[in-house]
Amino acid sequence: ILNVEQSPQSLHVQEGDSTNFTCSFPSSNFYALHWYRWETAKSPEALFVMTLNGDEKKKGRISATLNTKEGYSYLYIKGSQPEDSATYLCAFIKYGGSQGNLIFGKGTKLSVKP
Amino acid sequence: EPEVTQTPSHQVTQMGQEVILRCVPISNHLYFYWYRQILGQKVEFLVSFYNNEISEKSEIFDDQFSVERPDGSNFTLKIRSTKLEDSAMYFCASRDQRGADTGELFFGEGSRLTVL
Numbered sequence: 001i002l003n004v005e006q007s008p009q010s011l012h013v014q015e016g017d018s019t020n021f022t023c024s025f026p027s028s029n030f031y032a033l034h035w036y037r038w039e040t041a042k043s044p045e046a047l048f049v050m051t052l053n054g055d056e057k058k059k060g061r062i063s064a065t066l067n068t069k070e071g072y073s074y075l076y077i078k079g080s081q082p083e084d085s086a087t088y089l090c091a092f093i094k095y096g097g098s099q100g101n102l103i104f105g106k107g108t109k110l111s112v113k114p
Numbered sequence: 115e116p117e118v119t120q121t122p123s124h125q126v127t128q129m130g131q132e133v134i135l136r137c138v139p140i141s142n143h144l145y146f147y148w149y150r151q152i153l154g155q156k157v158e159f160l161v162s163f164y165n166n167e168i169s170e171k172s173e174i175f176d177d178q179f180s181v182e183r184p185d186g187s188n189f190t191l192k193i194r195s196t197k198l199e200d201s202a203m204y205f206c207a208s209r210d211q212r213g214a215d216t217g218e219l220f221f222g223e224g225s226r227l228t229v230l
Contacts, residue, residue: 004156026189031199034219036221042223043117043118043205043220043221043222043223043224044205044221045221046219046220049217049218076140080138090156091157098145098169098170099145099209099217100145100147100162100169100170100207100209100217101159101162101172102149102157102159102219103157103159104156104157104158106155106156113131
């Protein structure tokens with residue numbers, strides 16, 4: 001059974017704090033890893049798609065790293081803002097599956113207090 | 115900005131009734147998906163659809179489920195005879211034909227199905 005785990009489940013930080021969360025996934029049969037940002041009552045929105053071991057991607061204050069050999073990815077948010085409050089989902093695609101068959105973690109729910 | 119739209123946003127139905135959830139994917143996308151999330155659980159893959167046929171389906175997607183692209187724009191999920199355990203948020207998603215490193219999915223806002 002392919003399992004994707006995210007930690008922590010939830011996180012409360014103050015505005016301006018930097019934070020990071022972890023996504024663990026099977027290290028064998030890796031094809032791609034997706035990160036999505038999901039605000040309440042909205043649709044999940046793609047942040048990053050990562051495929052290469054050692055990959056680092058950045059979008060504004062948010063960045064992500066990927067280690068396919070050990071099966072983890074970190075998402076970093078620098079200087080958190082209240083608008084960063086959302087659930088952050090990671091999703092794994094196994095080699096040989098369809099590119100849209102994402103295996104999701106449960107997500108990390110981030111709350112940023114002003 | 116183009117987006118995936120889903121209707122209805124919420125449907126309440128009696129057990130045993132048929133339900134059709136509708137989606138309008140982004141117009142130039144070629145790959146279509148349905149996912150669901152039961153409250154408190156992970157988002158789960160149901161089915162992928164390409165070139166007018168199912169390309170992959172999960173164990174959840176049994177004979178009670180079907181998908182259709184009846185015209186050039188709509189993509190529907192039908193549940194023939196709903197069960198209590200079908201209560202969930204159902205998400206439609208689409209993707210264009212780019213490769214693995216750019217192939218993010220575009221999700222709709224979801225249709226919440228409540229089976230009584």
